[in-house]
Amino acid sequence: MSINVVTLIGRVGTDPDIKYFESGSVKCKLTLAVNRRTRDGEHTDWFNLELWGKTAEVAGNYVRKGRQIAIKGSLKFDTWSDRQTGATRSSPVIQVDQLDLLGSKRDGDGDMSDSSPEHF
Amino acid sequence: MSINVVTLIGRVGTDPDIKYFESGSVKCKLTLAVNRRTRDGEHTDWFNLELWGKTAEVAGNYVRKGRQIAIKGSLKFDTWSDRQTGATRSSPVIQVDQLDLLGSKRDGDGDMSDSSPEHF
Amino acid sequence: MSINVVTLIGRVGTDPDIKYFESGSVKCKLTLAVNRRTRDGEHTDWFNLELWGKTAEVAGNYVRKGRQIAIKGSLKFDTWSDRQTGATRSSPVIQVDQLDLLGSKRDGDGDMSDSSPEHF
Amino acid sequence: MSINVVTLIGRVGTDPDIKYFESGSVKCKLTLAVNRRTRDGEHTDWFNLELWGKTAEVAGNYVRKGRQIAIKGSLKFDTWSDRQTGATRSSPVIQVDQLDLLGSKRDGDGDMSDSSPEHF
DNA sequence: TTTT
DNA sequence: TTTT
Numbered sequence: 001m002s003i004n005v006v007t008l009i010g011r012v013g014t015d016p017d018i019k020y021f022e023s024g025s026v027k028c029k030l031t032l033a034v035n036r037r038t039r040d041g042e043h044t045d046w047f048n049l050e051l052w053g054k055t056a057e058v059a060g061n062y063v064r065k066g067r068q069i070a071i072k073g074s075l076k077f078d079t080w081s082d083r084q085t086g087a088t089r090s091s092p093v094i095q096v097d098q099l100d101l102l103g104s105k106r107d108g109d110g111d112m113s114d115s116s117p118e119h120f
Numbered sequence: 121m122s123i124n125v126v127t128l129i130g131r132v133g134t135d136p137d138i139k140y141f142e143s144g145s146v147k148c149k150l151t152l153a154v155n156r157r158t159r160d161g162e163h164t165d166w167f168n169l170e171l172w173g174k175t176a177e178v179a180g181n182y183v184r185k186g187r188q189i190a191i192k193g194s195l196k197f198d199t200w201s202d203r204q205t206g207a208t209r210s211s212p213v214i215q216v217d218q219l220d221l222l223g224s225k226r227d228g229d230g231d232m233s234d235s236s237p238e239h240f
Numbered sequence: 241m242s243i244n245v246v247t248l249i250g251r252v253g254t255d256p257d258i259k260y261f262e263s264g265s266v267k268c269k270l271t272l273a274v275n276r277r278t279r280d281g282e283h284t285d286w287f288n289l290e291l292w293g294k295t296a297e298v299a300g301n302y303v304r305k306g307r308q309i310a311i312k313g314s315l316k317f318d319t320w321s322d323r324q325t326g327a328t329r330s331s332p333v334i335q336v337d338q339l340d341l342l343g344s345k346r347d348g349d350g351d352m353s354d355s356s357p358e359h360f
Numbered sequence: 361m362s363i364n365v366v367t368l369i370g371r372v373g374t375d376p377d378i379k380y381f382e383s384g385s386v387k388c389k390l391t392l393a394v395n396r397r398t399r400d401g402e403h404t405d406w407f408n409l410e411l412w413g414k415t416a417e418v419a420g421n422y423v424r425k426g427r428q429i430a431i432k433g434s435l436k437f438d439t440w441s442d443r444q445t446g447a448t449r450s451s452p453v454i455q456v457d458q459l460d461l462l463g464s465k466r467d468g469d470g471d472m473s474d475s476s477p478e479h480f
Numbered sequence: 481t482t483t484t
Numbered sequence: 485t486t487t488t
Contacts (some may be wrong), residue, residue: 001155001156001157001162001484002127002129002130002154002155002156002340003127003128003129003190003247003310003312003338003340004127004128004154004156004165005125005126005127005128005312006125006126006195007123007124007125007243007245007367007432008122008123008124008125008195009122009123009124009430009460009462010122014388034124035121035122036121036124036194036196037121042121045124045196045197046197047195048380064214066293067461068462070123070243070297072243072245072367074156075126075128075165075167076156076163076165076197077165077166083159092195092212098132098243100242100243100369101427102369102428102462102463103462103463112128117124122460123367123430123432123458123460125362125365125367125432127247127312127365127484129340129342129482130482130483131309131483132481132482133481133482134481134482151481151482152482153481153482153483154482155482155483155484162484164481164482164483166481166482185481186482186483187482188342188343188482188483190249190310192247192363192364192365199484217398220249220362220363222249222308222342222343223308223342223343234483241395241396241397241402241488242368242370242394242395242396243367243368243430244367244368244369244394244396244405245365245366245367245368246365246366246435247363247364247365248362248363248364248365248435249362249363249364250362254402272397274362274364275361275362276361276362276364276434276436277361281396282361283363285435285436285437286437287435310363314396314398315366315368315407315435315452316405317405317406332435332452370486370487371485371486371487372485372486372488373485373486374485374486384486391485391486392486392488393485393486393487395487395488402488404485404487406485406488417487425485425486426487427486428486428487475487
């Protein structure tokens, strides 16, 4: 309803987690490492991203751990009840509505043990 | 270091919390209510904002509970050790670098007991 | 295709210009005054906004000259051939995909000769 | 003074144009190609970027024709008097305050005659 | 904890 | 004038 815009560039922390619902909708979850400069040097913030539909499918097909991406989306909180304490807890999530694939996977993947080829 | 841009418009939840450090720096904390449309209607996300220096002082002088503001900043996580469990916990914070005061205070302030006049 | 995000807050320069197409689509044109700080003081940049569909209709119903709004969109260039010289000319346009109505019209309208009432 | 945020990702059209002023300040001009999807396919918008100071120097050192970059800045208009007609003309410029170098130079540089190595 |  |  109100302006809520987030733009981030970073590297993906793990291969995407895709889920197909019976309704036909598709959801993809990613984690994104974004570097920030602090007084003491550099720090990495990890963000949880959520993608739906066509954007989720593109992520599932082309995004892999280490890949550099840019996203546009909005910031929200997922809330739930803690099973043990019953307390309400929340976690920030970036709802992604645009995904840009940057550079090549090779640039960013330090884990070369994963030698699966890419097919673009 | 990397692109990390957040733009939000919302209403402030409480009067600003200002802290003056011995070093001369000023810090202001605010909470911001931002409305989001969901499938079931409307939902409010609450964000923690952090402002420093000149921007903090402007907030301290002109922002009050209920006021509509726009901000530009970046999203980071504050992390700390939980005193009880020792576990690392984190909380998202918007580091604000620009603040826009919107509308007039009267538009947003339901608490008319504070009848001090404004001079903009 | 690529990330192209613009967020602006400003005041509308004239009443919106709405056009209904035979196809059923709706287009709205607006000009927006955005203040910028320069070395010599303050300067106003005027932007041309283009809105379509539901967003255009909201603008047509609620936006008037002087109203403060926030928009999210992307920046593009309209290009055309100059009739006289045949040269290609271009003009920047903000393609708006989200519109936020801020404050009230009264706050911003210096032209009180337009006394048409508002119906919100 | 007011919120005016632009985020763009694209490829640089020519090598950067750097100018050192006697005052010690540095200015860099770039053109950026940003792809946009239209009804008929894909279209490229060309933006003029202006960078100052440290950011200008980074661009001068690391940005070359073809390189993919991301920028954060604000949109303004440069205005001047047309020498022939005396009419006021204006041209949109992106005032850049953050620059992100994406991918590697090799990804974007078609001109391999410049074989100087990079040391990032 | 804010608003419409 | 850049790229895929």
